[in-house]
Amino acid sequence: MNRKIRCAVIGLGRLGYWHAVNVKTKIQSAELVYICDRNEELAKKVSIELDVPNFTTNPSDIFSNDRIEAVIIASPTSTHFELLKEAAFSNKAVFVEKPLVSNLDEAKEIFEIMKRHSTICQVGFMRRFDPAYAEAKKRILRGDIGKPIYFRGISRDPASPPEEFIKNSGGIFIDMAIHDFDIARYLMESDVEAVSAHGKVLKYPFMSKYQDVDQSLCYLEFESGAVGDVESSRNAHYGYDIRAEVIGTEGTIFIGGLRQHNIQVLTSSGAVHDIVQDFPTRFKDAYYLELEDFFNALLEGYQPKVTVEDGVKAQEIAVAAQESFFKQEKVSLKTSKIL
């Protein structure tokens, strides 16, 4: 009989709830024994619905529980730093949602602490587990496109999240573009050394209050000599549009597509297919696969495939992008780098 990792989920919001569902219903190598949300009613409701034996509003109940091996952190970003420290101190393996923490000081400190405690930690960059991105990576590793020289990433949301969310999101570079920064490093097989960022409020005036924008474009320069760009947008009324292009010296890969159902409806006004509308649909498999791999890593003793170092590096790019946007000039990562 297979061993199951006893685990807990902290934060049962938009994403945490799905993580709990996936662990409970799909991941064979894990057993969900505890859930936590500051909102007691929510914690209780989910514990009943998913038949989880224990719930709490206090994360420390989980970290102090010796029978729990792994913790999934899906509470707001502002809480990550403290929770990650507790995880390190209590010797739990940890899966933490992106972004790792709120700023680079925290990042630097948590990186050191985890190193000292040999904490096993995976960051929630689920795109790496999406079948399309994963296949692209395989092809690149296999040499199908030669050396990657240009990266193009597009992430478009159909609408802005509510003002309440934007307020605490850290801004478009840290909340949204960070996924592209990570996948760019991953597919280009190189770190980024400089970023120039542009942005504008096109649709949501409230963004200005938080020095945020609903549209941005970052120009990336990689250490390998490659370059690239990342577009982020909250204005793609037509759907949730996530794509990338990797141009290599000998081949190019286009990743992603808009189509939801594999059908086309034809009338005299044209041929139409529907479009993926949200991230839970687009990355359904990826959210499941990243957790499955996390638990397999624990069981089989290999390093998680998205490390805390990856979390820090993506964050450095995002922070540099934001700085570049504010200063209206290129920002070099050479000096800002903490690792």
Next chain:
Amino acid sequence: MNRKIRCAVIGLGRLGYWHAVNVKTKIQSAELVYICDRNEELAKKVSIELDVPNFTTNPSDIFSNDRIEAVIIASPTSTHFELLKEAAFSNKAVFVEKPLVSNLDEAKEIFEIMKRHSTICQVGFMRRFDPAYAEAKKRILRGDIGKPIYFRGISRDPASPPEEFIKNSGGIFIDMAIHDFDIARYLMESDVEAVSAHGKVLKYPFMSKYQDVDQSLCYLEFESGAVGDVESSRNAHYGYDIRAEVIGTEGTIFIGGLRQHNIQVLTSSGAVHDIVQDFPTRFKDAYYLELEDFFNALLEGYQPKVTVEDGVKAQEIAVAAQESFFKQEKVSLKTSKIL
């Protein structure tokens, strides 16, 4: 806490194994307590791998077990008739792989028996649960294409199964085209009243020994006045190609596609995407969804969505197609119909 249906799987071959895996690892509403295969070694191996408490080589051990509510039959078609009878007599709900039984006499008898015993039975026409076909059905029901007037179904395998399988498969109409016959009835919202079948051996000479062909084309006439055709082929070296087109008076739906990964690789010799190669990949979701719905039907008390009547009707078309192919003339179902 959710109730789970205690169930068993009989036959652990190509498909039965996957059904067992799905029940064990993905279906929340079922508990796999018994598995059976005539091959003891196989039954034992799977019971260990999937951590199933009981295994046997004798199906009767399952039917006589009072604590089992539902049985999944995935043994060879020739065994379906006897096993279905046992299921009816022992008051088990049953999920049976297509085709229902081996011939129309058996079909007629089993239909009567199940009616008498009020047996709950779902037939394994998984295409109805495939997200693309299901969405097409939804659109048709919603009236998006008006009245369906033409059906076109294509099912192409990349290669013939081994001679050993073909020998007992019942032939291309009963083994393969039957999926299209069912989905045609489903999408066209009408029964078939006549069929004209053509076929040829294009690649596998051994087919002739069993009066079988590796390529066939059936022309269907529906009771509604619509017509259509179904192509079946074992010769699509490029992959597993399942498509349909439904032309209505006001709209048309194209269903399916060849693409496997959502990436495209571009070189100076062109833009290429990979192609789905086999049925477990193409219908991964459908195989899971049909079982999930079967158990939900049991729990919530609704009729399974693919009934034994559907099984019989598809079989009638398949048998008529075969007869038409042998006689080289159109065969009307009006006379052959048993329901």
Next chain:
Amino acid sequence: MNRKIRCAVIGLGRLGYWHAVNVKTKIQSAELVYICDRNEELAKKVSIELDVPNFTTNPSDIFSNDRIEAVIIASPTSTHFELLKEAAFSNKAVFVEKPLVSNLDEAKEIFEIMKRHSTICQVGFMRRFDPAYAEAKKRILRGDIGKPIYFRGISRDPASPPEEFIKNSGGIFIDMAIHDFDIARYLMESDVEAVSAHGKVLKYPFMSKYQDVDQSLCYLEFESGAVGDVESSRNAHYGYDIRAEVIGTEGTIFIGGLRQHNIQVLTSSGAVHDIVQDFPTRFKDAYYLELEDFFNALLEGYQPKVTVEDGVKAQEIAVAAQESFFKQEKVSLKTSKIL
């Protein structure tokens, strides 16, 4: 300076007018000196519009004119036989619209006459000149798909032509499917030896008056051992849909597509592209290229690429298809063949 072939167009209807325009404005190797239509007003109008020096209502004015080398016949099919005879007797090269003539007796006779007079004759199967079909042929000749074993042809019109046209059209097999019969022979590199045809009136009750149908399906058996099918329809409300698939032993080619403009419009209800609506749009290039090649053949002394023999052979298949449809049985071409 390049020599120009002095030529005439007979019949200035839907297609003849376009042929005249193409010769006048695009074909460098021809000079349009005479046009003819039974309808005097039309002939006069076109002669003014296109600045053609002479017009007539009497085809004989053209055949008796010694300074004319080539004649394009685009009058109704029923007139082809007489006009082709005149062309042969007067030693004109001739481009004749499909179908060659009205029936097989005429076909046999005209074939003999042309042979005797060494008449140069090209038949208007323009699909062979369409860039997509032409490229497919090139690939097949190059061996890219091995030996062709299955042909699938689809021709769908958005609506039926008016009753007046259907009345004299010769029926769906001779008027419409004949294009697929020719292209099937061309791409499969084999003649057809038997055909089984099915058909139905789905939308236009008046079809029945002329023993015609608005939907048909032909199953073809080739001398090479390959098989195939041809669907013809007047009911594709969504547009003009011409496609083919050629399955070979080592590769498969899909030909054609629905898209008109190379743009996609995305809204929250999906991604839509427009669809080609008619044959002048779909085969714009082909209609021009077939004529250009006809005149080049004359100037450079090579055989036209679609011969009168091709015209006869396609007609044999069409006639056999019609017979098969009436008799409801397979019709073998072995006996009917006249060449």
Next chain:
Amino acid sequence: MNRKIRCAVIGLGRLGYWHAVNVKTKIQSAELVYICDRNEELAKKVSIELDVPNFTTNPSDIFSNDRIEAVIIASPTSTHFELLKEAAFSNKAVFVEKPLVSNLDEAKEIFEIMKRHSTICQVGFMRRFDPAYAEAKKRILRGDIGKPIYFRGISRDPASPPEEFIKNSGGIFIDMAIHDFDIARYLMESDVEAVSAHGKVLKYPFMSKYQDVDQSLCYLEFESGAVGDVESSRNAHYGYDIRAEVIGTEGTIFIGGLRQHNIQVLTSSGAVHDIVQDFPTRFKDAYYLELEDFFNALLEGYQPKVTVEDGVKAQEIAVAAQESFFKQEKVSLKTSKIL
């Protein structure tokens, strides 16, 4: 009989030759009576091949010829200024290839001169006549996408032109991105007010000698409040890739595609289609249509659809982009604007 504009072509290189061919063989409203190239041999050869009555090596022979109404200038950009002046002084209508002239001083002067002489002038931004871009414009004018808020333009060449060309090309912004700057203005229905440019040499080290790059990215800010970006690349080994996306408040349009022939070849290694490889193939129709419209404008007395003002404005953006690239900072067009 239709009147024909008597015209001449100056410069018979890569593009000028095609313009001469199009005028000679396809444009009904023009008559090519004179051609000119500094290279006498070339001028003579083309005059024989295309049967043009006169040729010269001296453009003044053309401008001084009273019977010539219109001149097509397709000589190197450095010659445009002098030739345009002669055209204005001699009252010829003129079609001039992009870019209008070599720098903004020339642009300013020529704009004034032409205004004074009421010179009719069309600039060779052929994308506006490409059926895909033209359809997109139609839809935008019709209001299909609401107000345009984001523009994305991609222009990728399969390889760099030879060093000799790059040397005098004016650099990637003026030689290549200028097409996107024009089409951006056209589709976004707004002028550009600021541009930030980035670039890098990825593949061709010789570019550095001329302060040029083989890859660039421009961020555009429009007067309307919209923003956008333009990628230009000489490194798309896979083909000639021209695309655009226009995001509006209510709809989005994707323009362009890579596919050359409308066929797909399927083998066990995937489904492949070929890719357009060069600009004469991609814009074949557009090069013809822009000239046809130029002559129609002359005949019918309407303003050419791409004016000298359009030429100046695109050049302003290109010059600003280059400046921004050199200075590594945003350049505002408000101050640089000359009109």
